[in-house]
Amino acid sequence: MDSKGPSLYAQAGPSLDLSRSLEEDSMVDGPLISADALHSAIRREFQTVPTPCHAGLLSLLHVVYVVLSVCLAVLCVLKFGQEEVCMNILGNVRGDSVILFGKVCLWVLVLLFTGCAQHHHNRARSRGYLRFYREMQGLKHLPLNVHSTGNVLLLVVLAAQLSLTVHIYMLLTILAVELLVALPCLLYYIVKVMQFNRERAAPDVSQEEHSHNFSISSLPTETGFREGSSLEEVVEKQADLIEYLKQHNTLLSKRLLNLTAQH
Known part of the structure; x- marks a missing residue:
């Protein structure tokens, strides 16, 4: 009984890997959303200060x-x-x-x-x-x-x-x-x-990501602790960024679903 167990798992392993790879391929073969489309969709969400x-x-x-x-x-x-x-x-x-x-x-x-x-x-x-x-x-x-x-x-x-x-x-x-x-x-x-x-600039996080993508020697972001910064200021900035990123992820999920449905 015990000797057959490993052999069964060994036989089932390749089939499981094959089915998993097929599932991943089906996900990859789906409609891909370009970064420009996502950026333009989020950019339309800009709200002016009246x-x-x-x-x-x-x-x-x-x-x-x-x-x-x-x-x-x-x-x-x-x-x-x-x-x-x-x-x-x-x-x-x-x-x-x-x-x-x-x-x-x-x-x-x-x-x-x-x-x-x-x-x-x-x-x-x-x-x-x-x-x-x-x-x-x-x-x-x-x-x-x-x-x-x-x-x-x-x-x-x-x-x-x-x-x-x-x-x-x-x-x-x-x-x-x-x-x-x-x-x-x-x-x-x-x-x-x-x-x-x-x-009508993008949020601070998006601007920092954009600058990091196109600049190798970019300056450090405002989220980390550096010399001359107070601990309270760093904690406040990190809390603000965490709160924004939660809302940003929700917005991204909605935009992904909408753009996937359109494609």
Whole structure:
């Protein structure tokens, strides 16, 4: 019984290898998907970041608010010959109070823009654009930081209980400095995001694979630890890449099935 066992397996071995080779040949003989077709299919999945429109509208509102605040302060608070018009428009509300209420509304809009930008940048991060996400990480929060700092300075001016003229001039100075700092940040943000949308680049992993395929002496990727890198940064990048690669593999599987069905 035992002596026949090995001989049976030995006889069945070539037939098993033959059937396995036939199965592999049948898989190889199937329709092959070219790398260009896969790359073009994935490239069509590029989604633009729509925040430049929001940033442009916020910049316009900021400029309009500062201009109206200056007009309101000069005509209605400092009272340069337009008291009746101000009384008809504002009623019993003080002009500086209207400016402060407008500042609060503007800060809320900046906060909403920051949340919207964070949402869309997180989506870009999940699609594999890790380098773009890190480049814009501080820039998209900078307008909110500027306006929040301006709010703190306005509270200090209100708490100081200065004279009306000094109070208005200090208020307008803070608003002007905010505009001079926040507006260039928003414009630079618009330029960077529009450049990203116009390039329609492949995710970072695909770019690194492409550079490794065509360059022998390529630089090391961002996924490994190198001198000057912090451990937390490396772990964060690796976690981002793992999350993206999971979604990337799912997308590849779907595209492979669709392209195989077409062929």
